[in-house]
Amino acid sequence: MSIKHAILGLLYQKPRHGYEIKTEFEQMVHKQWPLNTGQIYTTLDRLVRDLLAEPLEGEGQDRKPYKITDKGTDELLDWLLQPVERSLFKDEFYFKLLCAKRIDFEQWRGMIDGQKRVLLMSVLEMTHLKNELDTERDTAMLLLLEGSLLHLEADMKWLELVDSLYHAEP
Structure with missing residues (x-):
């Protein structure tokens, strides 16, 4: 920002x-x-x-x-x-996954579970804030929170996919 x-x-x-x-x-x-x-x-x-x-x-x-x-x-x-660029490659957790794969890091479950906990805490905090806002006066912030919650939901689904793929590897 x-x-x-x-x-x-x-x-x-x-x-x-x-x-x-x-x-x-x-x-x-x-x-x-x-x-x-x-x-x-x-x-x-x-x-x-x-x-x-x-x-x-x-x-x-x-x-x-x-x-x-x-x-x-x-x-x-x-x-x-000006449109805002978004890049998965600059996401820190994604980069950690790339590095972990390179070094044959074996604690995937710990990485993924830890990230899920962080995401869930963010969901709880944003939901709490969302419930405190006035729907007429705070429309812009409510829209921001809705968008953020959708991103967090997508991140959780992506972590589930990563988890299933890495546990499926021999």
Whole structure:
């Protein structure tokens, strides 16, 4: 995920200072992704450097607000239109399977069972969060959770396939 673009999106709505960006971001993701304050200010510095945002000048400001520039708006809108690549080959568990196969690792059951436990915990956490959300106000997050749950279901089915194939080998 691009913190740069998330900040641009928040600045697109209205000018904000760093702490407001932090709280709005964490509210947007329902506190599932805490954002480091230092990362916010580092990113804001880069956005200003790249002319994508600019600080609003004024006297007596305890916190310096930033606003998005026209160039920043163009960057944000272009980013939103770009499809997102997904690659199985960059999935860490898949890579572990490739490595385990190379070294004739014999503890397949342990690898697969451990991964299943992680997936089940994710399903439980997401289902709990989903049940806490408001269906009218939190539509975007509900859609994200539904998609994630479908991916987790597919991952569980894939692990079952891997398990059956590796246990079928001589």
